[in-house]
Amino acid sequence: xxxxxxxxxxxxxxxxxxxxxxxxxxxxxxxxxxxxxxxxxxxxxxxxxxxxxxxxxxxxxxxxxxxxxxxxxxxxxxxxxxxxxxxxxxxxxxxxxxxxxxxxxxxxxxxxxxxxxxxxxxxxxxxxxxxxxxxxxxxxxxxxxxxxxxxxxxxxxxxxxxxxxxxxxxxxxxxxxxxxxxxxxxxxxxxxxxxxxxxxxxxxxxxxxxxxxxxxxxxxxxxxxxxxxxxxxxxxxxxxxxxxxxxxxxxxxxxxxxxxxxxxxxxxxxxxxxxxxxxxxxxxxxxxxxxxxxxxxxxxxxxxxxxxxxxxxxxxxxxxxxxxxxxxxxxxxxxxxxxxxxxxxxxxxxxxxxxxxxxxxxxxxxxxxxxxxxxxxxxxxxxxxxxxxxxxxxxxxxxxxxxxxxxxxxxxxxxxxxxxxxxxxxxxxxxxxxxxxxxxxxxxxxxxxxxxxxxxxxxxxxxxxxxxxxxxxxxxxxxxxxxxxxxxxxxxxxxxxxxxxxxxxxxxxxxxxxxxxxxxxxxxxxxxxxxxxxxxxxxxxxxxxxxxxxxxxxxxxxxxxxxxxxxxxxxxxxxxxxxxxxxxxxxxxxxxxxxxxxxxxxxxxxxxxxxxxxxxxx
Amino acid sequence: xxxxxxxxxxxxxxxxxxxxxxxxxxxxxxxxxxxxxxxxxxxxxxxxxxxxxxxxxxxxxxxxxxxxxxxxxxxxxxxxxxxxxxxxxxxxxxxxxxxxxxxxxxxxxxxxxxxxxxxxxxxxxxxxxxxxxxxxxxxxxxxxxxxxxxxxxxxxxxxxxxxxxxxxxxxxxxxxxxxxxxxxxxxxxxxxxxxxxxxxxxxxxxxxxxxxxxxxxxxxxxxxxxxxxxxxx
Numbered sequence: 001x002x003x004x005x006x007x008x009x010x011x012x013x014x015x016x017x018x019x020x021x022x023x024x025x026x027x028x029x030x031x032x033x034x035x036x037x038x039x040x041x042x043x044x045x046x047x048x049x050x051x052x053x054x055x056x057x058x059x060x061x062x063x064x065x066x067x068x069x070x071x072x073x074x075x076x077x078x079x080x081x082x083x084x085x086x087x088x089x090x091x092x093x094x095x096x097x098x099x100x101x102x103x104x105x106x107x108x109x110x111x112x113x114x115x116x117x118x119x120x121x122x123x124x125x126x127x128x129x130x131x132x133x134x135x136x137x138x139x140x141x142x143x144x145x146x147x148x149x150x151x152x153x154x155x156x157x158x159x160x161x162x163x164x165x166x167x168x169x170x171x172x173x174x175x176x177x178x179x180x181x182x183x184x185x186x187x188x189x190x191x192x193x194x195x196x197x198x199x200x201x202x203x204x205x206x207x208x209x210x211x212x213x214x215x216x217x218x219x220x221x222x223x224x225x226x227x228x229x230x231x232x233x234x235x236x237x238x239x240x241x242x243x244x245x246x247x248x249x250x251x252x253x254x255x256x257x258x259x260x261x262x263x264x265x266x267x268x269x270x271x272x273x274x275x276x277x278x279x280x281x282x283x284x285x286x287x288x289x290x291x292x293x294x295x296x297x298x299x300x301x302x303x304x305x306x307x308x309x310x311x312x313x314x315x316x317x318x319x320x321x322x323x324x325x326x327x328x329x330x331x332x333x334x335x336x337x338x339x340x341x342x343x344x345x346x347x348x349x350x351x352x353x354x355x356x357x358x359x360x361x362x363x364x365x366x367x368x369x370x371x372x373x374x375x376x377x378x379x380x381x382x383x384x385x386x387x388x389x390x391x392x393x394x395x396x397x398x399x400x401x402x403x404x405x406x407x408x409x410x411x412x413x414x415x416x417x418x419x420x421x422x423x424x425x426x427x428x429x430x431x432x433x434x435x436x437x438x439x440x441x442x443x444x445x446x447x448x449x450x451x452x453x454x455x456x457x458x459x460x461x462x463x464x465x466x467x468x469x470x471x472x473x474x475x476x477x478x479x480x481x482x483x484x485x486x487x488x489x490x491x492x493x494x495x496x497x498x499x500x501x502x503x504x505x506x507x508x509x510x511x512x513x514x515x516x517x518x519x520x521x522x523x524x525x526x527x528x529x530x531x532x533x534x535x536x537x538x539x540x541x542x543x544x545x546x547x548x549x550x551x552x553x554x555x556x557x558x559x560x561x562x563x564x565x566x567x568x569x570x571x572x573x574x575x576x577x578x579x580x581x582x583x584x585x586x587x588x589x590x591x592x593x594x595x596x597x598x599x600x601x602x603x604x605x606x607x608x609x610x611x612x613x614x615x616x617x618x
Numbered sequence: 619x620x621x622x623x624x625x626x627x628x629x630x631x632x633x634x635x636x637x638x639x640x641x642x643x644x645x646x647x648x649x650x651x652x653x654x655x656x657x658x659x660x661x662x663x664x665x666x667x668x669x670x671x672x673x674x675x676x677x678x679x680x681x682x683x684x685x686x687x688x689x690x691x692x693x694x695x696x697x698x699x700x701x702x703x704x705x706x707x708x709x710x711x712x713x714x715x716x717x718x719x720x721x722x723x724x725x726x727x728x729x730x731x732x733x734x735x736x737x738x739x740x741x742x743x744x745x746x747x748x749x750x751x752x753x754x755x756x757x758x759x760x761x762x763x764x765x766x767x768x769x770x771x772x773x774x775x776x777x778x779x780x781x782x783x784x785x786x787x788x789x790x791x792x793x794x795x796x797x798x799x800x801x802x803x804x805x806x807x808x809x810x811x812x813x814x815x816x817x818x819x820x821x822x823x824x825x826x827x828x829x830x831x832x833x834x835x836x837x838x839x840x841x842x843x844x845x846x847x848x849x850x851x
Contacts, residue, residue, distance in 0.1 A: 187687075
């Protein structure tokens with residue numbers, strides 16, 4: 001019993017930072033409709049800035065003052081990010097902004113590395129709170145008790161602000177219909193900046209508050225991001241009480257998980273999230289999303305067309321060049337081109353889902369990594385011949401996609417995205433923690449192709465055949481009746497249903513097909529590298545694909561492929577430099593700001609402006 | 619007070635308003651009449667700059683407002699009451715009014731919550747109810763009250779009689795007359811000719827985004843063939 005109470009108290013104390021970061025994210029999403037991927041980075045900055053301040057400011061006042069100042073500093077950083085990066089892209093298509101926030105993550109990662117160095121830093125103990133209290137005989141750190149008390153106070157203060165002040169009323173009104181708030185004379189730009197600053201400050205505060213319990217390191221941005229997404233979704237996007245309750249649930253669960261079933265702590269969190277969303281699709285306190293009802297942004301989409309003769313010729317010429325590469329290129333060029341081809345197929349499969357199906361998946365790595373692992377597991381444990389394992393891998397990924405899609409498609413919009421992320425993370429944690437079978441962090445090695453393919457040239461042709469083939473199949477499906485049905489379901493679900501299209505079935509099929517193709521890319525990947533590690537299933541891998549699809553252009557068929565080729569090539573050059581993330585991040589932000597229609601869309605527009613290509617009939 | 623000069627507005631590629639001009643003199647109520655889809659709401663949104671006209675200009679009190687952001691337009695003293703009401707359903711009646719609140723404006727009535735509850739007694743009883751709990755008529759009153767909290771000089775009133783009970787329509791007419799007597803200028807879009815005749819001084823008829831008639835209501839009544847050609851019976 002005593003132990004039980006102590007566990008709960010520890011869980012409650014741990015919930016503190018999680019709650020602060022989550023409600024910041026939730027507030028920002030509510031008003032600006034931006035899923036701020038960089039929220040973990042702001043939390044990390046809060047920790048580092050707090051640490052630096054604590055080293056200079058002495059005593060009680062110094063300690064608590066540092067925490068407060070760290071919050072304020074991060075709030076100001078939020079203002080800068082909002083004004084420089086996000087403000088230019090509010091009018092871009094929905095969700096495009098999250099690409100910009102991903103650029104911010106990269107920039108902050110390298111800036112933190114430059115300023116604070118690569119070593120993990122231990123947080124100082126809070127002055128006067130070094131020991132433990134004995135509660136029912138169990139030792140509870142004094143600082144935990146303080147956190148237990150402060151968090152509800154902050155939560156109450158936030159609740160008061162939201163419920164009782166004009167600012168809070170405006171924020172809630174803007175969450176529902178920001179265009180109308182503007183038409184009533186409220187400057188939205190100011191409101192957005194204010195909310196972004198507040199949300200950032202909360203993240204910074206969370207980062208600084210956890211210092212005595214943890215510390216600061218360069219991985220904490222992504223470490224916190226996943227549980228924060230989970231908390232926000234379980235609680236309901238935009239709900240403060242929801243975020244508080246969910247933070248407590250997750251933290252307490254985690255403490256018990258570590259004690260009783262340490263192998264599955266990561267899995268547990270996602271299982272809870274999946275169960276909650278199955279019962280309450282919009283989280284504990286969330287309400288149905290009405291995004292897009294009012295204040296829809298972006299121009300109506302141009303219908304996609306089969307490639308013109310001109311384009312076909314260019315593509316054919318490019319393919320011939322690629323086919324000649326082994327004769328002219330170096331070994332290195334072959335390996336890089338193979339990587340790019342595989343990544344293009346992976347991106348094209350996500351583009352199919354996102355661009356044509358309108359289904360934004362944050363967890364597409366599940367099928368890419370899933371395909372890779374299916375092949376690797378077959379080879380490792382059953383000695384399956386490479387050719388068979390290669391063929392079975394996409395079916396394995398497709399099977400996973402059917403199951404995951406069936407669950408996720410009950411939801412739409414950002415909840416759908418979050419749930420796909422949860423499933424991807426679930427797979428990742430399974431692979432990570434089930435060491436006996438998957439090798440865990442050590443991965444699976446010695447997964448080489450058969451002898452006839454086991455040289456760079458042969459495998460390059462193999463990858464060329466399957467990647468280009470896969471991409472052509474994806475394109476072909478886009479122009480098939482199924483592709484029409486899919487786009488109809490994306491643009492107007494009700495109208496599509498009224499014409500006799502079973503939209504859920506069409507979407508599930510598309511989801512499965514995209515998973516299958518992602519799995520094909522994964523199978524190519526594993527045999528090209530001879531090994532696979534859990535990071536192929538990671539959130540970062542999903543984001544990689546998402547970023548290139550958005551940057552290439554969601555609304556153009558070639559977008560995914562062009563974006564993937566461009567960024568894989570750039571990445572290869574940049575990673576030779578020490579601070580490549582900074583440059584990559586800035587490049588991403590730059591593309592987002594100057595080319596909000598993506599590379600392909602913007603090139604097309606530019607071509608039209610100078611008189612190339614066909615003018616749209618008006 | 620408000621001059622719309624030769625504006626052209628588009629939704630994507632659809633040309634909705636064609637070279638539309640109209641004039642709203644200070645202190646008058648002008649009815650913007652026309653069938654469903656004629657472009658009435660688009661005209662309202664084009665004045666508010668929620669839809670940006672691609673050419674032409676909108677002048678308010680001699681100042682160019684084309685191209686301004688909607689909140690700047692509102693700050694100049696133009697109030698907008700949208701057709702689909704767009705009240706904040708998760709907020710209470712009082713909170714909805716708080717969103718609309720703006721500093722006092724010279725030349726306009728400075729509205730308070732209590733004054734608006736006098737104007738719309740039904741809302742007073744429901745001040746702590748959430749927007750989604752209100753009836754259609756109450757929502758319509760709330761959307762007008764919310765706009766008045768901004769102390770406007772001029773109000774765009776988009777189909778206030780649509781979808782509300784006849785008894786509420788009568789009440790709306792009385793409210794508009796009262797507002798007019800207090801000096802408010804109104805551009806009112808309507809399909810209901812009887813309602814327009816009860817409150818308006820002048821009328822503009824649009825058909826397929828083009829102006830088909832403008833003049834006083836008396837002139838319109840003198841030309842029944844115009845009335846019958848462009849308005850539903």
